[in-house]
Structures are given as C-alpha cells and as structure tokens.
Amino acid sequence: MKTDVVVIGGGLTGTACAWFLAREGAEVTLLEASDLNTQASGTNAGSIHLQIPHPEFVNLGADWARAYAPSLRLLRASLDMWQALPDELGEDLDVKLAGGLVVATTDAQMRQIEQKSLIERSVGVETDILGRDDLRRIAPYLAPNAIGAGYCAQEGKANPLRATPALARAARAAGAVIRTHSPVTGLQARDGGYTVMTPDGPIHARRVVNAAGARAADIAAMLGLSVDLQGFALQVTVTQAMTPFIPHLVYSAAGKLSVKQAGNGTCLIGGGWAARSRADGSLCVNPANLSGNLATAARVIPALAGVQTVRTWTAVVNGTSDWRPIIGEAPGHRGFFLALFPWMGFTAGPMTARLVADMVLGRPPRLSLEGISALSDG
Incomplete structure (x- = not known):
C-alpha cells in the first residue's frame, strides 16, 4: 500500500x-x-491549561520557568482553537473557559504566584493577582484559609x-x-x-x-x-454528581492538585498524582496517592470532604524533564x-x-x- x-x-x-x-x-x-x-x-481529566505549572515553578525554579515560558504562546493559540472547534466540528465538546485559580494559603505562596505571574506576563499571558476579598467574591466555595490566588481567565476544561x-x-x-x-x-x-x-x-x-x-x-x-x-502513569478520580458550584479550574499553591466540575455535576480530581505499576507492566490505582489527592482537594474545597467517589482510573502521559x-x-x-x-x-x-x-x-x-x-x- x-x-x-x-x-x-x-x-x-x-x-x-x-x-x-x-x-x-x-x-x-x-x-x-x-x-x-x-x-x-x-483518559486525562480534560483540563485546559495556560499558566506555568505551579509545582514545577516551585521545584525547578525561575530559570526553568523562563525557559519554558515561550511554550505558553503555543498553549494560548491552542486555546483559541479549542473555542472554535465545536462550531467547526459540529459537536459540543463541553469547552468552558471560566478561568484557572492557583490558590494560596500563606504569604510565601502568594510571593511565588506573583513571581510566576511576572514570567507569564513576559510572554503575553496575564495572570491577575487576587487578594482574599476578590478571591472570596468569585470563588466562595474555597476554604476560609485561602488568602489569595493567581487567576488566569483563559483556562478551563473540555470533554476528552x-x-x-x-x-x-x-x-x-x-x-x-x-x-x-x-x-x-x-x-x-x-x-x-x-x-x-x-x-x-x-x-x-x-x-x-x-x-x-x-x-x-x-x-x-x-x-x-x-x-x-517517557510515559508517566498518573491517576484521576471522579466524584458523584453535585449541584454545580465550581466554575473554575482550581489548583493549589501548596502542592499537586487540579479540580474542575463537569457539566453533569461530577468533580474531576487530579493534578499529577502517580498511579502504581504492577510487575507485569499493567497499571493500578495507588491507594496512598488517592488518599493524598482527595485530602488535598478537601483542604482547598471543603465541600469535597466526604463526597462519594465513583471511579479512579489510570492514564499514561508523555513527559520530559x-x-x-x-x-x-x-x-x-x-x-x-x-x-x-x-x-x-x-x-x-x-x-x-x-x-x-x-x-x-x-x-x-x-x-x-x-x-x-x-x-x-x-
């Protein structure tokens, strides 16, 4: 052929x-x-990202973030395409770009978010710095100890x-x-x-x-x-349906987390927590990481504490250092x-x-x- x-x-x-x-x-x-x-x-959670990932900014440093930052131009152009795709394809892809929040609970975390936002701004990506009152106004579902956030209005979700x-x-x-x-x-x-x-x-x-x-x-x-x-095995959890209350893509400045609520009311909880590899190469859920991921989510969004989870699944994502x-x-x-x-x-x-x-x-x-x-x- x-x-x-x-x-x-x-x-x-x-x-x-x-x-x-x-x-x-x-x-x-x-x-x-x-x-x-x-x-x-x-098998991913359907997040549409634009900000420099916060855990990597903290762990790899500002020099890494400056080297990575030009890639945000490609992500921003792809976000424009995501918004046009439903009409071009004649298919509702559940694209919702209501913004992403990196939520801080300490002054040190706020300083990191501010430093990261300067690098993002250097390539044309605007991340607004929100204080406690502004954050509470747009995201009343967050825990009371949230003191501020970085807010990128172009982030959101789509249906994978x-x-x-x-x-x-x-x-x-x-x-x-x-x-x-x-x-x-x-x-x-x-x-x-x-x-x-x-x-x-x-x-x-x-x-x-x-x-x-x-x-x-x-x-x-x-x-x-x-x-x-390389391929990296991660896991994602979906909860029972709840009355819609989370319009944003939510991250935590304290560690790995992403939370979003789908159109059907279920909440998708992830953020890069590793799954477990069996001896034969197959994947299974890592119970300790599942517990850690859900606990992190509940600390940021208290309404998720004790919510029934429906399913946790694994996904292999390609990654580089x-x-x-x-x-x-x-x-x-x-x-x-x-x-x-x-x-x-x-x-x-x-x-x-x-x-x-x-x-x-x-x-x-x-x-x-x-x-x-x-x-x-x-």
Missing part, C-alpha cells in the same frame, strides 16, 4: 493532524495500535471523551483512512520516504508524523532517533515529523497538530517554534 502521509497515533493530536492534512488534499493514513482515544487523550472521536469523524469525512488495531512494528527510511510495517503489511509513505504520545520515543528509535521522552515541546521535522530524517507536547498534550493538541500539518505541507508553521520546540535549538 502507498500513501502520501502516515500519521502514527490515534489520540487528539494525531486525529487533528490527519484532519488538517486531509482537508487540504493530502492522502493520509492514520495508524492506531488499539482503539481511538484509549490512551492519554481520552468527545474531542478525539469528533476529530476522527471529521478526518474520515475529509478523506483520511483510519486504521485501528494497527500497531507500527517497524519503520525504515527507503526510496526518499518511509516504509511503515504493520501486522497487515507494509505501507509506503513520503512522510510520517509521529504523534504516538508515550510510545513516540519507541517509534523514533526504529529510525535510530533518540527522543528524550524540561517540559519542552518536541515539534517539527526530525534532524537528519527528512519527512519524519514529531508532534509531541509533553504533559500538556490535551491542551496543546489542536495547535501542535496544526503546526505539524503546516510543515508536512511544505509551509512555515503559522506560529514560530523558536524558543518553543526543543528541535528549534539547533
């Missing part, structure tokens, strides 16, 4: 890239090892169970071929293009997009290309493109896909990747 472009990975970035390419006339085949949307794109399937339908309607249960078993550069091996036989393509998420490093290694990216995106044509591998935004892939997926599609089609990316992608460092 021959095609123009093979996209590897049936998550949000892969299906979006296939759609963008197919609707501009490219012949596209997307390969997914299992079912669409079964990995991080469908709807986004990728809608993009896949659009890609198919535009002419893309999507093959599920079609893992890539080999990849070779050949005859000015690539031969992609699958259980159903080889596919010859002029160009390949690697959007395989946590498996992307394994795919790249088939070409002898080293990509510093420096958090820098890896987006663009791989050096020394003409026609092989990487579409990887670690840790924030759900938020960044639409714009990551759009930029890679630009490059695959021979155009400069509509947003400069200088200072953003690790591949731009030369």
Whole structure:
C-alpha cells in the first residue's frame, strides 16, 4: 500500500493532524495500535491549561520557568482553537473557559504566584493577582484559609471523551483512512520516504508524523532517533454528581492538585498524582496517592470532604524533564515529523497538530517554534 502521509497515533493530536492534512488534499493514513482515544487523550481529566505549572515553578525554579515560558504562546493559540472547534466540528465538546485559580494559603505562596505571574506576563499571558476579598467574591466555595490566588481567565476544561472521536469523524469525512488495531512494528527510511510495517503489511509513505504520545520515543528509535521522552502513569478520580458550584479550574499553591466540575455535576480530581505499576507492566490505582489527592482537594474545597467517589482510573502521559515541546521535522530524517507536547498534550493538541500539518505541507508553521520546540535549538 502507498500513501502520501502516515500519521502514527490515534489520540487528539494525531486525529487533528490527519484532519488538517486531509482537508487540504493530502492522502493520509492514520495508524492506531488499539482503539481511538484509549490512551492519554481520552483518559486525562480534560483540563485546559495556560499558566506555568505551579509545582514545577516551585521545584525547578525561575530559570526553568523562563525557559519554558515561550511554550505558553503555543498553549494560548491552542486555546483559541479549542473555542472554535465545536462550531467547526459540529459537536459540543463541553469547552468552558471560566478561568484557572492557583490558590494560596500563606504569604510565601502568594510571593511565588506573583513571581510566576511576572514570567507569564513576559510572554503575553496575564495572570491577575487576587487578594482574599476578590478571591472570596468569585470563588466562595474555597476554604476560609485561602488568602489569595493567581487567576488566569483563559483556562478551563473540555470533554476528552468527545474531542478525539469528533476529530476522527471529521478526518474520515475529509478523506483520511483510519486504521485501528494497527500497531507500527517497524519503520525504515527507503526510496526518499518511509516504509511503515504493520501486522497487515507494509505501507509506503513520503512522510510520517509521529504523534504516538508515550510510545513516540519507541517509534523514533526504529529510525535510530533518540527522543528524550517517557510515559508517566498518573491517576484521576471522579466524584458523584453535585449541584454545580465550581466554575473554575482550581489548583493549589501548596502542592499537586487540579479540580474542575463537569457539566453533569461530577468533580474531576487530579493534578499529577502517580498511579502504581504492577510487575507485569499493567497499571493500578495507588491507594496512598488517592488518599493524598482527595485530602488535598478537601483542604482547598471543603465541600469535597466526604463526597462519594465513583471511579479512579489510570492514564499514561508523555513527559520530559524540561517540559519542552518536541515539534517539527526530525534532524537528519527528512519527512519524519514529531508532534509531541509533553504533559500538556490535551491542551496543546489542536495547535501542535496544526503546526505539524503546516510543515508536512511544505509551509512555515503559522506560529514560530523558536524558543518553543526543543528541535528549534539547533
């Protein structure tokens, strides 16, 4: 079989890239090892982020934050795309951008939030510093010991169970071929293009997009290309439905936490707490981290104390130590493109896909990747 472009990975970035390419006339085949949307794109909590992550700012420092900050330009552009996608796809994706709050309970935490906001402002992202009274006015559900917060009005949430399937339908309607249960078993550069091996036989393509998420490093290694990216097992919990009372995406300046309330009233609680890996490589919930995550959430939002949890699940997220995106044509591998935004892939997926599609089609990316992608460092 021959095609123009093979996209590897049936998550949000892969299906979006296939759609963008197919609707501009490219012949596209997307390969997914299992079912669409079964990995991080469908198992994440649906947060739409824009701020520099606070725990990493505290743990890695201001120099790290300054190196990472240019990536916020890509996230902001992706947020614009998220707002347009429901109309373009004809699908309600539950996109709600009511703002994100990093909640502080000490003066030291407030100083950290203020320092972080200056770095965010340097790349055009506005984070307002709220005192106790202003915070209480917009978020009366927070604990009484909250003394202030950093508020980024553009953050919010979307529905991870709807986004990728809608993009896949659009890609198919535009002419893309999507093959599920079609893992890539080999990849070779050949005859000015690539031969992609699958259980159903080889596919010859002029160009390949690697959007395989946590498996992307394994795919790249088939070409002898080293990509510093790993999969990290995390867990997310959903509660019983409650009367809507949390409009914001809520973080804690005291540690790892993200809380949001879905349209059906359930609350999604996460923030990067690790799941447990069994000896056979399968994943299960880490009970100690579940307890810690729920306790942290209840300290920030007292109404969550004692609420019944319905389910906790695991997800493998691709990540790097420096958090820098890896987006663009791989050096020394003409026609092989990487579409990887670690840790924030759900938020960044639409714009990551759009930029890679630009490059695959021979155009400069509509947003400069200088200072953003690790591949731009030369």
